Amino acid sequence: MKTTSAELIISAAKDHQFPGGPYxxxxxxxRSNVGKSSFINTLLTRKGLARTSQRPGKTQTLNFYFINDRFHFVDVPGYGYAKVSKSEREAWGRTMESYFEKREQLKGVVQLIDARHKPTVDDEMMYDWLKHHDLPVIIVATKADKISKGKWDKHIKQIREGLQVDKEDPVILFSSETAYGKDRAWKEITQLLFSKTERFPKENDEENEPS
Incomplete structure (x- = not known):
């Protein structure tokens, strides 16, 4: 997909701040430091749009990026980082739970996993939680450039088995350094965004179809 426009429109700390509209x-x-910001920047061909940080856990809001005047990417706080207060973690949890459970515009989730390692307990818990709420998931295995090509299949299998990935959920190797996997990631994301399956069906709703 060609990106004609992309902007951060709001960093929402509470659910009442989530943008409205049909998009x-x-x-x-x-997990923190898995490469979410780099993934966003690579997909959108916008260097520096999503800020990368050397300090894990810095993202404490849901960041809504409005793309091509047609859809949103929503960067949610990284999980698995303990150096924040218990009250902060609980606040994030309540906001994200509200988002994932109630957000009608949400079509699915891209869960990023570090391709170099086995999925962590936090990775497994997040995937299980998303599937419990009947959300389609695209697994993106980041930092593929750090692994020799001859071992790619082994690492994909390791992720599939570790998460017990549903057959319908794709696992995509990705590198922000080389842009490997970018086209396939866009293909899967586009299918999620513009499929005819509604998570919360409504009568007389018009579907957003790609032009």
Missing amino acids: PEVALSG
């Missing part, structure tokens, strides 16, 4: 959206979830 479909895909959430991006993953």
